[in-house]
Amino acid sequence: MTAPTARRRTRASSARRSGLGAVQAEVLPYATRRIPYFEVLDEEGLALIEHNADTIHEEVGIDFRGDAEALQLWRDAGADVQGERVRMPRGLCLRLIQDSAPRQFTQQARNPARNVEIGGAHTVHVPAYGCPFVYDIDKGRRYGTLEDFQNFVKLAYLSPSLHHSGGTICEPVDLPVNKRHLDMLYTHMKYSDKAFMGSVTHPDRARDTVEMARILFGERWIDPETDKPRTCVISLINANSPMTFDDTMLGAAKVYARANQACIITPFILAGAMSPVTVAGTAAQTLAEAMAGMAFVQLVNPGAPVVMGSFASSMSMQSGAPTFGTPEPALVLYVMAQLARRLGVPFRSGGSLTASKLPDAQAASESANTLLPTTLGGVNFALHSAGWLEGGLAMGYEKFVMDADQAGMMQTLLKGVDLSENGQAMDAIREVGPGKHFLGCAHTQANFKEAFYRSPITDNNSFEQWNADGRLDMAQRANARWKTLLAEYEAPPLDPAVDEALQAYMATRKAAFPDSNV
Incomplete structure (x- = not known):
């Protein structure tokens, strides 16, 4: 394994010191592990899960709803298609994936020094995704706005241990649903030069993502060695568990696959409601759903990059509420990471998950109990690494800063022991x-x-010094930290001609159809 050597320094103003420490200037493009994987199943156990997943494909089947083309692709591949139910012969999905899906790929960033390697021994930490609300200790919980979205993109840009700009960090509900994706994409492109995620809420929005990425990357869009598009966008294609893909996700997946852009195929599972209550049952269903989705992408465009995703939360069997930081989802993560390595594809899971409504002790403990398995298990694309509160309903400013700090610690852990x-x-x-x-x-x-990892927000002073400094707890220090970061933010330079072309594309698209809240 070779350590990443690319380094980039932000503006000099970002290095000014405050009472909470300097805004970090050095950026780590991604983490490369030098420690062993933690594995919980032996060969016999893994083979059993794989056998059960194949049984699901063969006997139960996967629904591909509302997409006649998807059903025809499966028929042509030799699957048994009855209505919208697709039953795959044992071994078909495995063969489709292993024949063409890349084991590892590079996602391009606007700044080439920030390209990320997805797969292999690498871990990419990514902000949380999909939150309709935002939270900070000054204003409390509220609906997200475009300003909040821009703030979180800026914070991700300034966080060295977050290697990716993310996607729908929070929903800007002050914009029309059918047009807000354009402003979110532009925000990622304008206010950060890290890699980013695309829109999946409608196939047309996926097409907008591809077209805007084509404008942003210009001559870099096509790889002259292959004459194919480079992978500049990665997007989240969720299965509608149990064992279903809907037409929205299938349509977006086809757009990205045909453009050679990466798809993360993730069953979104609350065990007990959307899968069995057991670890082995949930793992088998997750593998079956993910393999069906990845194989479908290979049917659309052999060789298109895919990532096997797993999002498996437990739930309270008393209230039905999702729970986080519990041991069973950690076991699922460890198992699925092993299965992804055997399959030969990158793996997405984990993050810093919590059901807490505040950046409190519950949030810290549950997030740590998710982030450590993420690190030890070998997750390649760690979505939800920063900001997640309230089971994913809220994006927290203070939580974002606290989580980014923890991700930095995990990157140091992955470096292992220096024996030079x-x-x-x-x-x-x-x-x-x-x-x-x-x-x-x-x-x-x-x-x-x-010599040692230095946190910008922990307090290690004496009681007397802490008392004199205002008796601030972690959330209060994180509150001051994110405000300092935003105050010192400077946007990475963007070619004015590219910026103009992006804005012109957005204006044309917004004028082409009326506002809508669907």
Whole structure:
């Protein structure tokens, strides 16, 4: 494994120091692991889950609703299609995926230094997705706006441990539903130069994503070696669990697949309602749904990049509410990560999930209990890594900053143990000897600036100093931090001609149809 070498520095103003520490300037394009995977099943257990998934394909089937072309593609591939129910012969999905889906791919970013490698030994941390509400400790919970959306894109841009701009970070409900995707895409393109996600709520919105990406990337859109589009967009295609894909998701998947853009095929499961209550049953159903979706993408365009997704939450069997940070979803994650590696495709799961309504102790513990399995299990695309509150209903400003800090710690953990001559530090041990301290030795002086992960929001001072500084808790420090970041934000430069072309495209599209809330 080779560590990422690309580094980029933000504007000088972003390095100014505040009482809460400097706005970090160095950006890490993605994490590369140097520690082993944590695995919970042996060969026999994995083979059993795979067998059960194939049984679901063969005996139960997957519904592909409202899309005659999808059904015909499956017929032509040898599946048994009855109405909208597709039953795949045992091994068909496996063969379709392994014959053409890439094991790893590069998603392009506007700034090539921020390209991300998705798959293999790499982890890409991505903000939360799809929240209709936003929350901060000053104004409380409220519907998201375009200003909030822009703020979160800026915060993601300024967060070194978030390697991706994300997608629908929050819903800007002050804009018409059928046109807001244009403003969200433009925000990602204008206010960040990291990779981003596309719209999937209608096939036409997926087409808008592809066209705007084509404008943004210009000559870089086509790879001269293959004469195909480079993968510049990744998008979330959710199964409508249990065992169903609807026409909206299928239509968006076809648009992206034909343009060689990446699709994350994710069963969205609340175990107990949308899957069995057991880990093994949920894993088998997740694998069956995800493989059916990935195989479909390969039928549309062999070789189009896909990511196997798993979002499996437990639920309260008393109230029906989703729960997070519990052990059973962690076990599902570990199992699905192993299965993705065996299948030979990148894996998406995990994040920093919580049911808490506030950035409190519940939020911290549940998020940590999701983020650690994300790291140890080997997730490649960690959606929902920052900001998630209230089971995904709210995007939290303070939570965003707290989660980004934790993601930075996980990236340090993934680096593993430095066994270089400097890492062994034998020169320091020889210099200091028994009974002295290491603070003044040459090795410490040479390494102290980067010796340990430094959080910008934790407080490690004495009680007396903390008391004198205002007795701030973590959420209050995070509140000050996100405000400092936004105050010091400067947009990455965008070619004025490209900016003009993007705005012209948006204006033309918005004028082409009336506003609608669907």
